[in-house]
Amino acid sequence: MGTVAAAPTDTELLAALRAAAEGIHQEIGGLGEDAVAAPSELPGWTRGHVLAHIEGIAAALARQAELARRHEQADLYDGGKAARDRAIESGARASAEVHRRRTGAAVDRAVAAFAALEPAEWETPVRFRDGVARDAGLALWRELVVHRSDLGTGCTQQEWTAGFCRHLVDFLAPRVPEGQAFVLRPEGGEQIRLGGGSDDVVLAGRLQDLAAWLAGRPVSHGAVRAERDGQAVPRPELGPWPSAIPA
Structure with a gap:
């Protein structure tokens, strides 16, 4: 039974970052004013909020990689979560053209920053999650892929x-x-066990839907099915997102 995903190599991660960045460019290239102001898939956020967040987190993670090359460190966001939230609220009201320019530039800066890392520099300590530059690169991958779907444009x-x-x-x-403990049973794939408890809940569905559900994203009715001791049960509650930003 699987428990830990195989980490991508640095070359694979860079390729994934470039593909994810291209996906963001495809999204912002087709958004007009009404589309930017429309609701996203995230409760209470417009697409403008999502784009402002992508801009902010891409710039923040780019800085982690840029500082790693100089063997320097800084917090993810200057001013912490409060400053991050203010920037999102302020940036959400920008025009579609400004979002295209700012978000596109931040994403490109981030990909370029990780592409500039020498092989040994991926292991350079960073302040983000008290990890190394690779951890920041993986975070950028998650942010770009998940938030592209959050835009709700297809x-x-x-x-x-x-x-x-x-x-x-x-x-x-x-x-x-x-x-x-969650025992994930993806269709056509190996079981994955998460958590160390003794109360097992089996969750079955497509791997994509299982991942989306764990991420707190909407999945269609019946896409993720839960069982305990062979009996159907409601899907369990989830704990908080493992945030890297102190509240």
Whole structure:
């Protein structure tokens, strides 16, 4: 039974980042004023909020990689979560053209920053999650792929690759409540056990839907089915997202 996803190599991660960035460019290239102001898939957020967040997190993660090359460190966001939230609210009201320019530039800067890393520099310590530059690169991958789907313009989790889904599932393992264990049974794939509790809940469905559900994203009725001791049960509650930003 699988438990930990195989991490992509640095070359594979860079290729995934470039593909994810291209996906963001495709989305912002077709958005007009009404589309930017329309609701996203995230409750309470317009597409403008999502784009402002992508801009902010891409710039923040780019800085982690840029500083790693100089063997320097800084927090993910200057001013912490409060400053991050203010920037999103302010940036959400920008015009479609401004979003295209700012978000596109931030995403390109981030991909370029990780592409500039020498092989040994992927292991350079960064402040983000008290990890290394590779951790920041993986975070950029998650942010670009998941938030592209959050825009609600047609790209859904069904387009997520199996490799990305396995990585996301592994990253979200801390969302399993204490005392429980989730046994994921993806269609046509190996079982994945998350959590160390003894109360097993079996969750079955497509790998993409299982990953999206763990990420708190909407899935269609019946796409993720839960069982306990062979009996159908409601899908369990999830713990909080493993945030890297202190509240």
